[in-house]
Amino acid sequence: MGKYRLLALDLDGTLLNEQSEISEMNAKWVKHAIEAGVTVCVSTGRGFPSALPFAEQLGLDTPMITVNGGEIWTKPHALHQRTLLDSDKIMKLHALAERYDVWFWAYTTEDIYNKERWVGDTIARNWLKFGYYTEDAPILSAILNEIQTWEGLELSNSSPHNIEINAQGVSKASALMEVCRMRGYDMSEVVAVGDSMNDIAAIRASGLGVAMGNAQDEVKLAANVITGSNQKNGVAEVIQNYVLRA
Template identity: 70%
Template sequence: MKRYRLLALDLDGTLLNDRSEVSETNAEWIRHAVEAGVMVCASTGRGFQSAVSIVERLGLDSPMITVNGGEIWEKPHSLHKRTILDSDKVIGLHKLALDYPEVWFWAYSTQGIYNKEIWAEEPKSHEWLKFGYYTEDLGQLGKILKEISGWDGLEITNSSPNNIEINPLGISKASALAELCRLKGFDMSEVVSVGDSLNDIAAIRASGLGVAMGNAQEEVKRAANAVTGTNQEDGVAQVIRQYVLRT
């Protein structure tokens, strides 16, 4: 069986259970993977500050992909590459959000997180990474998606059926993984990517083995080579046992 050298794990809905915890079973099998020489990489839509605490609790000193590939970290606290979302695009996305008063919105910049409650006073002066919308009103979400789908320069995905996430065009977890492979001397065929949402699809398709969680959106399952257990069933541990460490 092919030997995989890099395991890329989404966090929310994948490694984390519904209480936003890493189960002891998942943590144990991640340790086994690391001991076997596999590089385990968090690959998340979260910003760095939100993700790094999870990574460090697992004792990992390996690369990280944050804000859907907008930032690539050679290891925690060591930034390799950052791709900025044009501030004029963010201003336009913010203006559109104001047309939908019931919709929550947020944006990551290198200076911090801004949202519906606290917005940047001078958005042109910020280096932006990602913008997002959230609502349980799928009608409104669909109208926003239809509007921004006609804009140039945007990479549009989601991390749940109730949100939209926007990065610069061409930036994804897949593009970040390709850069990490170049940096580390791996081939994408040696990568296993695991995830549950649309922001995982590009990486799942580009990797040697793409795995959808049992709780993944149906489009993600269709794109994957395999489907594992849910995030409540230690699906990540199942992937490591069945594919990463199986010889």
């Protein structure tokens, strides 16, 4: 076993290409990492149902981090920990989305809702995450400025055009720390790979923080190294050059 024991991989913009596919090269090198004894952990802003097919494609029976750390799974289908976002905060976030007339979505423990499909019985549901999307930068900035004044929220993004909101303290970094506690690893033994602001805390907290070539500039500045883009098998490059060489 080398220096690194856990490889935490974001999905969109990282392991997945722009067609939301795992390339043959990335799949091949993930398999090599697994065969070498490395624990490969999906770490994504996606909910469990949409992240699961990629874990299954890779044959992973290892921990998963979903909805930016709102859920931590011991292995697929085995929930270890879940942190909910208060319903009253969801109602405020929803009202703000309506006021600015932007696209929005929100995850519950059972489903996902959005601007085209919302629910009136907000209080009755168990919420995990809320998100806004708009390519109108001034509006996105105005929304961010307002919610930054609210208490009890953890703010990030998964693209330059969105804002993602979890309960305060929820992040991929805190989730990775819990996975390490579960598995008996140290954070110095973790390689975290990502491209967006919801990856930045994990990149900073890990033994090796890796930004994709297509990552947002702030993520690149936070990383120890920058790999190839998600269109050029950047994950395979990380495994070859760092995970299996360490």
